[in-house]
Amino acid sequence: MAKPIEDNSKLCIHTITTKPWNLEEASDAYAKNGVGGITVWRNVLDGRDIYQTGEMLRSKDLDIVSLCRGGFFPADSESKRKVAIDDNIKMVEEAAELGAPMIVLVCGAEPSQSLEKSRGQIQKGIEAVLPHAEEHNIKLAIEPLHPAYADTRSAINTMEQANDMAEKIDSEFVGVAVDVYHLWWDSNLKREIHRCGENNNLFAFHICDWKFPLDDILNDRGLMGEGCIDVPQIREWVEDTGFDGFNEVEIFSNRYWAMDQNDFLEKIIHAYKHKS
Template sequence: MENYERLSLNQITTEQWNLKEAIEGCARAEVPWIAPWRHKVEELGLSTSKRLIKDAGLKVSSLCRGGMFPAGNASERQKRIDDNKRAVEEAAELGTDVLVLVCGPSPDRDIVSARQMVEEGIAQLVPFAESHGVKLGIEPLHPMYAAERSVVVSMDLANTLAEAYRPEQVGVVVDVFHVWWDPDLYNQISRAKGRILGFHVSDWLVPTPDMLKGRGMMGDGVIEISRIRKAVEKTGYSGPIEVEIFNDQIWSQPADETLIQMKESYLKHV
């Protein structure tokens, strides 16, 4: 991997930047892809976001995020479906065919029902997404996030949800931070052949400084990133590789420095 043609800045890595600054930063650093977050797009406005990305010559690897399907009552669940439809429209407008789904936590103690709500939410969203040329990328999260962010906590669960649909409708997003621990990881990556819609990299720091904002730069932790990348590529995935890091220390340094580190670490450890 001698070049950067697949490298994407997932915008959360430079959380201190608004989307305009992130676009300009990518252009300066010659990072060809960007993965915006919806709240950053909203701040700038959808049409302005689209124009600035296009003018900078950047490509959009994905939009983060849809999902958050489970809720305590039917009307709230419907609100979430409506918001997901807006997310699909935003993804299509920005020129990406991948909407990342962080599927959402359980509204109460009933995790089985919450998973059912995720399944039903995806079923409602698929026809709308397909009509906009957008694929839904289910991103399984690390099990420690089950209570707060997603009840889909393994590649096995994500694959099972995705396999109810055609690969051009629903797939999975492999984020090394969330899946590296899984004893069945390589079998599940093989199982996802033809369905991998995204590959995200960062590292697992020891000790982990914070449950949410404790990800490290690639090479600073314990994940076999390049082994996982090779397994993902063996399935036929050759798309963008997003660097997605939540880390207060990284957010507090100049973001241009972060992009320099990101490129160096990408070449050495991804």
């Protein structure tokens, strides 16, 4: 059994989940509801003083869980790959300034080449960013994405591949972000979550649900309990590894973004308590 959820202290919400809110609105509402953590999407930092933004979030007692999202390393030319690496290095500096201990990596895929080749470029990309991550004490979490995104978004599509990559790079600063939306279908998931924990690579846990029918593979994610993912079961596997971090709600949903965001937040908290 997964541990019962007593309060919102281990609940983290991604700013993208409540996209219509600006960062002040989001952080106010999260804090007022006792939400313990916030994962900041990079777009909300545009035009802001990043250090002051971190101070503002900390003043509301929100843990900054991670900065989302780096990656997109594969490309069909050396110069494009260099641009991606430089941008990830810049993001490491932003995370340090913000006070986020971790960056989530959506690793990317270049559709004109094999997934294997893209994975090689991902490894090289992460290795190029790694010294900067170590210097600034920022962890890098590889997020395997659903195979439906293997064309352009990620050549890493299973926990097995993410584990392989993290173990090859073999640094305490490189691990894996487990997202139920991407991974729920995989019959090797329990085994690979266990392996991830054994290697101290389980860095983050993202939750939502897979609705059916799905209107849109990208922006029709469901609230926990609304679809076919057994979130409590996967949370149990994650906690069984000793993982004690946040349960991060990351929902892209045209439907929910069109709602009053206070009502949506209420739904998130209800689903977190009863269906996660």
